Amino acid sequence: MSTTITETRRKSVRQLVHGHGGIVALLAILLFNMAFTPNFLQLQTLFVNISQVATIAxxxxxxxxxxATGGIDLSVGAIMALAGALAPLIFLSEFGAANPALGVTLAIALPMLVAIACGLFNGIMVAKLNVQPIIATLxxxxxGRGIAQVLTNGNLQTFTNPHFSYxxxxxxxxxxFQGxxxxxxAIFLYFIISRTTFGRYVLAIGGNERAAQLSGGPVALVKIGVYMICGALAGLAGLxxxxxxxASDAARNGSLMELDAIAAAVVGGALLQGGRAPIFGAILGAVIIQLVKYTLLANGVQDEVALIAKAGIILVAVYVQQARKE
Known part of the structure; x- marks a missing residue:
């Protein structure tokens, strides 16, 4: 009898971890910080974490x-650097200085177009040329970061522009605002995934790409569209x-963001084999990744250790995914 009760409890714990592991982890991190991290509940700390979470999310x-389509994008950090390098070059130019409003508008629009073009390049490589996503985005x-550093001559670009800084x-x-x-x-993408034909094809491709092709779905176009969206969001994060x-630092803007983004997506419930697109889960994952980093730094742990912690988080998330299949 006691053995049956013990086994039932273990099964309940496994179900809790597998189904709500992200929320459990978030609550654990929050409780730890409330108890041991100085100034964690101050508004300034909240604002700093929201700012960092927003870009990761x-x-x-x-x-x-x-x-969700069964791909991966290693170029997001480089796209951030490229978009971030282009913006100050535009509104700090003679034209931008002479036309402040137009300069800021172009400083947002043109880098975003370049970021979308980068996503288009990745998408064509993957969907049309059948290059493995990890190689195509590599x-x-x-x-990408090399181009950004060439554009800025490797120099830090500082500026004062309240309109852009908003x-x-x-x-x-x-x-x-970025929160x-x-x-x-997130709301927009959730609507796209759950309410549109494009969203259904995204999930279908990740679930069974061959079946999606046989059903006459525009597999290549959907894949290209997904990489373009990813490029656009990376460009926005870079801005x-x-x-x-x-300030724009092409050497550091977006550095290791691909790691944070993949970790947040996986922790949020995305399946590495594709077929799921938990958009709000990605936000939850981003919050966890940022809070882990903040917790370690606020408690005197070296930044390098945060990289190990992120790798551990991905490992645990993958383990949980595998356990769900059993």
Whole structure:
């Protein structure tokens, strides 16, 4: 009898971890910080974490769509660097200085178009040329940041432009603007995935690409579209980082963001084999990734250890995914 009760309890714990592991992990991190991390409940700490979470979440949502089709995108950090490098070059140019409003508009629009073009390149490589996603996106992973550094001559670009900086420092109802932006994007993408034909094809491709092809679905176009969305969101995140810092550093903007985005997507419930696109799960994953980083740094742990922790988080998330299949 006692053996049966014990086994039932173990099964209940496994079901809790497998079904709500992300929420359990988040609650554990929050409780730890409330108890042991100084100043964790201060508004300034909240604002800092929201700012950092928003950029991770925005990129992670794009990554979630890519993973949902059975792909991966290693170029998101490089696209962030490229978009972030282009923006100050535009509004700090003679034309931008002479036409402030138009300069800021172009400083947002043109980098976003370049980011979308990068996504288009990745999508064509994967969907039309049948290059493995990890290889196709590795091209921009290597070259994108190099192009950004060439554009800026490897120099840090500093600026003072309140209109552009609003992307990273503005507040709406007392909360950071980029936080609201991330929520808006999440709602929009959730609608796309759950209510549109495009969304159904995204999930179908990840679930069984061959079946999606045989049913006459536009597999190549959907894949290209997904990589373009991912590129656009990476570009937007790059602009936000530059706006927060009032400076563009092509060497550091988006550095290791591909790791954060993949970790957030997987922790949020995305299946590496494809077929699922938990958009709000990506936000949950981004919150966990950021809080782990913040917790370690706030308690005097070296930044390098955070990389090990992220790898551990991915490992646990993959284990949970495998356990769900059993």
């Amino acid at each position: 925005i990129v992670a949502m794009g990554m979630t769509l890519v993973i 091209i921009l992973f290597i070259s 992307l990273g420092t503005g507040k709406v109802l007392g909360l950071p 609201w932006l991330a929520i808006g994007i 936000i980082v530059v706006a927060i810092n009032s």
